[in-house]
Amino acid sequence: MRILLISQYAGSMEMGMEYRPFCLAREWLRSGDRTLIVAGSFSHLRRMNPTGERGGFLREEGVLFRMLPTPAYCGNGVGRARNVGRFLWELSRRCGVLARDFSPDAVICASTHPFDFAAGRQIARQSGAALVFELHDIWPLSLMELHGFSGRHPLMRLIDRAESRAFEQSDGVVSLLPGLPRYLEERGIVPKRLSCIPNGATFPAGRRSADGETLRRFKALKKEYGSLVVYAGGFARANAVGRLAELARQLPRTAFAAMGEGVEKAAVAAAAPENLRLFDPVKPGALLPLLQEADLLWIATENLPLYRYGVSMNKLFDYMGAGRPVVFETPCLENPISICGCGITVPPSDKIETRRAVETLLQLSPAERGVMGERGRRAVAGRYGYPALAKRYRGFLEELVDAKREG
Structure with a gap:
């Protein structure tokens, strides 16, 4: 299976957080699947951002990344908003190329925000791939409760519409949160398919040595x-x-x-x-x-x-x-x-x-x-290790891909 995983802040064991996309892709690679992670070249979460040609490819432990050029920033202000905007623009420019050259069987939209879904949907349509929306945090609820935004704020309304659209238009939803079904029921949203696959431990395999x-x-x-x-x-x-x-x-x-x-x-x-x-x-x-x-x-x-x-x-x-x-x-x-x-x-x-x-x-x-x-x-x-989590995720993707082909 060929899996395109869009995650703006994706990192690796060498680069630093976020680890989940890399850990999943590494396990899928060991099972014979091919994964391309599309991420932004700069993230405040990483210990080390990639150097060299911005927007190029890099590989770590066999996992292939396509780093789209995004500007550096500090904090959660205008700079970060520009970073997100640049990532979305760069991604939208490459939809056709990604659909044609990588030809994915499944497209996973897994950025922290839901704004990558529109481009992911376009890539999935052009390649005939199954489309997955992966929910990390419940937005805009998280921003409203953690940072005091009003539900009437234009950005909160924009996020709410983007998230609702992703729930409704994806072929399947993967949630890190076990209580998502209750949240969707409260909002009257019924996704086509839903699976809860949490995070897992990120300790790398092999010998470990403390600082x-x-x-x-x-x-x-x-x-x-x-x-x-x-x-x-x-x-x-x-x-x-x-x-x-x-x-x-x-x-x-x-x-x-x-x-x-x-x-x-x-x-x-x-x-x-x-x-x-x-x-x-x-x-x-x-x-x-x-x-x-x-x-x-x-x-x-x-x-x-x-x-x-x-x-x-x-x-x-x-x-x-x-x-x-x-x-x-x-x-x-x-x-x-x-x-x-x-x-x-x-x-x-x-x-x-x-x-x-x-x-x-x-x-x-x-x-x-x-x-x-x-x-x-x-x-x-056992169940919270990435070998087990990746296997569950792979099974869910296979169901979606089979349903897409039969439909």
Whole structure:
């Protein structure tokens, strides 16, 4: 099967986030399928953006990328809007070429925003391919609840129309969120076919080695305080990282470490007590040994109604794959941590319950914490690993392609 995967911010193990398109394409390649990932040449999510001829091809671990030229930007302002606009323009210019030269059997529109769907639909029509809309976040609801936009804002209305059109006009919908059927039912939208395929752990195969200096500092913290709680992820409002500083102040005899980058990092650093240390992000191959140095892992979401439709955060599955128990602050009660029994879910912003959860896990013996963490590791090795997720996705694509040919 030939799969065209459009994802503006797609990255790789070498470039950095987003990892999902690359991880899926790598598994499909191993199964004999050919995938072309179409992405923008610049993304703020990547550690390293591609150099050389902008708009050219590059290959990593056999996975082929077509990088469309897009301008650099900082933050979420006008610069990012121009970046999106340029990507859509470059993509629309190449619809005919992509349909003719790659001749896909399936086209997946998987950018964070829904605006790539129009070009994806055109490519699918010209090539006779099955068309898939992949939903990462429920827009514009996420923007409205996280950033306070009014539902009457012109951009919110534009996003809403684009998303609704994608639900209705695609041959199939893939959702990272298990609660999407409820959301669609509330809106009166009935897609032709729907499958929930979440994110998975992104640890690369083969030998792994930790960042030596970071691991040394983790060990020193653990030796000094006796126990270590770790957060690894983005310093963004959606991840509620500010609450980690509050938790560290409540537990001054426990060491806390937070790894990552983001717009909220400076604010967290300013509020951090002595027992909370901040670190730079590391490559995926160096992450696992650092997570395994922790006694437990912490992660959170904001207390927003949108999470009633589910969560599928990348780092959630990396945490589970590390085999350490997790404290998860979220209003979403049906989440992978609760389902697998590999940690404790607590209401967000409930300082008493969060502290109690951390203390409860730290009071367990290392062997008892190991048993709990092993439940998550086994789940990632099975249903939440990319080999299993790619196989499910491939089966869904095959159904759509067969139906398209028969229709």
